[in-house]
Amino acid sequence: MRSLEHQLQxxxxxVLAIILTILLIVANLSSRNIPDSFVSHHLMLEAKNLQDNLFIDSGELKxxxxHLNTIYNTPYSGHxxxxxxKN
Incomplete structure (x- = not known):
């Protein structure tokens, strides 16, 4: 016969293993979604910034x-x- 203490342990x-597994699953899903949303939001802001700084001069788009982030003007920056x- 097992003691009550052993059964409780x-x-x-x-229960702790189940809770830990659930926490690991939630952390894994969160760690995938946070960078994706951050990158998409950042790209959306950069696109809006570029759109706001476009103008037409003598029939040409310039x-x-x-006004744009200097990283985009740096050679070999990767940005x-x-x-x-579309016409």
Whole structure:
């Protein structure tokens, strides 16, 4: 026969294992969603900033580069704009 203390220890271990598993699953899902939302929000702000700094001069579309983040003007920075326009 098992003692009451031994049964409580086993039950506690099982409950703690279940809770830990649930916490790990939640942490894993959160760690995937947070960077995705951060990156998409950052890209949306950068696109809006670029859109706000476009203007037409003598029939040509130009950009006010001095208003944009300087990282995009730095050679070999790995940060570049690629804009597509429809006529």
């Amino acid at each position: 086993i039950s506690l271990a099982i 950009v006010k580069w001095h 570049y704009y690629a804009a597509r326009f």
